[in-house]
Amino acid sequence: MTKPAFSFQDLRTHNNIVYPTYQEYAAAIGLFASETEGEYALMEAIAALKTPYQLHVFFVHLLVNDCLEQHADMWSKYQDSLSYDYYLENSANSVLAKELCLRHISQLLEEFGLHLSRFGIEEPVEYTDEVLHEIGRWSAHTEELMAEVESAYQSFTVEQRFVFKEFHNPIHNGMPLYIFLDGKAGRGKTFLIHTIVNYVRSIGKVAVVTATSAFAALLYPGGRTAHSAFKVPVQENNELLVAEVEYNSPRADLLQEASVIFWDEAPMANCAVLECVDILLRNICQRDEPFGGKFLPVRVIFGKHVLSSFLWESFQIRRLTIPIRNASDPEFASYVDSVGDGAGPYIPLPCLDNLTLYLFQYLLSYVFSSRKGPLKECRVLLVALYYGKDCLRYIAGIPSSYYCTTPDPYAQFGPYFSYLVVVKIIA
Incomplete structure (x- = not known):
């Protein structure tokens, strides 16, 4: 027969022994069969489809009342279930979800004057959303x-x-x-x-x-x-x-x-x-x-x-220095390097001279001579090759030239700098 309790001390008394905490009293009367009962209770709460917020509150009470044997291990084991609501709210970003969950649990612990570090759980890092987004973007991969x-x-x-x-x-x-x-x-x-x-x-x-x-x-x-x-x-x-x-x-x-x-x-x-x-x-x-x-x-x-x-x-x-892209063809790799250095071979094609001239003149007259109205009020950017000056004849305005810092290896009168670009700005 259970005696009625008339004081808080009576609530902690069993067989004339006054236990210092309610947890020890509960263990003495068999409510907690072992130290793993706290984990069993958490597992039961998760299985009962409790909301993540309710799980946070319950997890905090388990921490405060020292019902869990290994606090940090319990967090690592059940963090996905505890943070599932934040996971859904943040586009399956698991890093951000766990960070927000820790923040909420930390806030609940502060009501008891405690911190996560007291239980061996690392404090949430106060990352900004941009940092969390960058980390979470790759965390799943x-x-x-x-x-x-x-x-x-x-x-x-x-x-x-x-x-x-x-x-x-x-x-x-x-x-x-x-x-x-x-x-x-x-x-x-x-x-x-x-x-x-x-x-x-x-x-x-x-x-x-x-x-x-x-x-x-x-x-x-x-x-x-x-x-x-x-x-x-x-x-x-x-x-x-x-x-x-x-x-x-x-x-x-x-x-x-x-x-x-x-x-x-x-x-x-x-x-x-x-x-x-x-x-x-x-x-x-x-x-x-x-x-x-x-x-x-x-x-x-x-x-x-x-x-x-x-x-x-x-x-x-x-x-x-070791070629990779063209490793199987050293000769071609050397040729590509020479082209990249601006020292590739010059290969004349006399058969195309007249054809090129005809096509170029036709292209100039087609592109520039018919420019009327609003089309004239624009800026034209031309690569400064041999035909650059011919193009400028069709365009009104004052031309400006910009020089590059690479000497022209084909210059006939010394290492003059070649034109990088010719720009003509319409006033």
């Missing part, structure tokens, strides 16, 4: 990404393996490293960078991939232009550029969280853009080191603008 990395590594050349291994410590330890990756076409630069990006994302870290041109940015999953990634204003002839990224903005958090930043075709950008990004990352990371100490590999070919910047001294040069 980590195994696939790692499989691609392992497959790619097996096919690497000796040079590629050396560079890949060199990246390992900076990625994991946050050590600053600035790599200038150089190589002619077909040497596997894009393949190497793509593999490194996959590796970074497969271990749950952030990789920001940028390029000077939009076309190059499309070569990489998640790639974006440098102007978009760093919000550098597009202004010509401006050496005092200021990136439009606020210190506490989501974009600043993304750049700060990035383990590695790639910048393809960096020499195509003005050195003012590179130095603008340097100042931005120094301010965001609060580190007076080049690019804020961020690990910055730059996959490019040599360019005047980068070489003229004071930041150039910070870079280590790594060159890929």
Whole structure:
């Protein structure tokens, strides 16, 4: 026969023994047969189709009353069920779902004056939505990404393996490293960078991939232009550029969280853009080191603008020299290299001279002579080949010429610089 209780102490008394906690009293009278009863209760709640919010509250009570044996293990084991509502609300983004679930559980624990760290569960990282989106975007594909990395590594050349291994410590330890990756076409630069990006994302870290041109940015999953990634204003002839990224903005958090930043075709950008990004990352990371100490590999070919910047001294040069794309045909690979260097053979075709002249004159009269009305009020951009001046005769306005920095190897009167482009602007 159970005696009635007349005080809170009576509620903790069994066989004339006063237990210090209600949990110990419940265990003494057989309500908790073992320390795993808390887990059984949680499993039963999940099986009973309780809402995730109710599961959060119940999980907190199990933590507060010390009903779970291994708190961190229980969270790891049942986190998918506890965060399922956030998973559905956020387009199956499991990383974001677990982060939001931990935040809610942490808030419930604060009502008891407790924190997740008290139970050996890591506190939720206060990521902004942009960082969570970037991490969650690849979290569901980590195994696939790692499989691609392992497959790619097996096919690497000796040079590629050396560079890949060199990246390992900076990625994991946050050590600053600035790599200038150089190589002619077909040497596997894009393949190497793509593999490194996959590796970074497969271990749950952030990789920001940028390029000077939009076309190059499309070569990489998640790639974006440098102007978009760093919000550098597009202004010509401006050496005092200021990136439009606020210190506490989501974009600043993304750049700060990035383990590695790639910048393809960096020499195509003005050195003012590179130095603008340097100042931005120094301010965001609060580190007076080049690019804020961020690990910055730059996959490019040599360019005047980068070489003229004071930041150039910070870079280590790594060159890929082994042909991959045309490895089975060394003669053709050598020919492609010579064409890329502007030193390819000149092959005259006299039989096409008259035909070319006729077609060119016909083309000029067809395209330009019939331009009337609104079509005249536009700007025309012409590649400065031999026919550039002939085209300008059909267009009104003042022409402007811009020069490139590459000497013309076929110049008859010394190493004069060749025309890069001819622009005629209609007033």
